[in-house]
Amino acid sequence: MAKELLVPDNLLYTREHEWVLLLQNGNARVGITDYAQHELGDIVHVEMPEVEKRLEKGDTAAEIESVKSVASVYAPVTGTVVACNESLDPADVNGNPYDKGWLFEMSCDTTDGLLNPTEYRGIIS
Template structure:
C-alpha cells in the first residue's frame, strides 16, 4: 500500500498535504480507496464552508458501501475537486493526486505535527 513520505495522515484514513501558501489539500489514502472498492459517487462540500476537525466534509460511495470523509483539521474549504463528480474513479486511480477532495485554509494554531506521519500511518494499517 502506497503511503507517501511527504504527507500527513489521520486515523480515519485521510491524507493532508501542506501547500506552499499555507493551505492544505485533503484526500483519502490508498488504503482507504482499496478498502472501499470502486468509487461511484463523491459528495463534496460548498467552497467557503467552515469545518471543525472531525466533522464530515465529504461522502464517498462505492459498489460496496458508503464512507464519510472527516475534516482532518479545523478550517475553511477554499476549493473542491469537481472532477470527482464526473470521474469518481480518480479516487481509485490516483488517490494522492487527481483524486484529491478539497483544499482548506487551516484556522490559527494548526500544527501538522499533530497528525500522523507516514511511518505512524503505515503501522496503523499493517
C-alpha cells in the same frame, strides 16, 4: 501476494485514513488514502463539501459512495473549505488517490494530531 499500499512520505495522515498535503499557501489539500480506497472498492460518487464552509477537525466534510458502502470523509484539521476538485472523476480516487483523486482544499491553522507516514504505516499494517 497482496497489493502493497502506497503511503507517500510527503503527506500527513489521519487515523480515519485521510491524507493531507500542506500547500505553499498554507492551505491543506485533502483526499483519502490508498488503504481507504482499497477497502471501499470501486468508487462511484463523491459528495463534496460546500466552498466557504467552516469545518471543525473531525466534522464530516464529504461522502464517498462505492459499490460496497457509503463512507464519510472527515475534516483532518479545523478550517474553511476554499476549493473542491471540480474535475474529479470518482475512478481517480481509486486509481490515483494522491494526485488526480484529491477531494478538497481547506485553510489550515495547525497540523496537530496528524500522523507522519511512519505512524500511519503502523496503523494499516
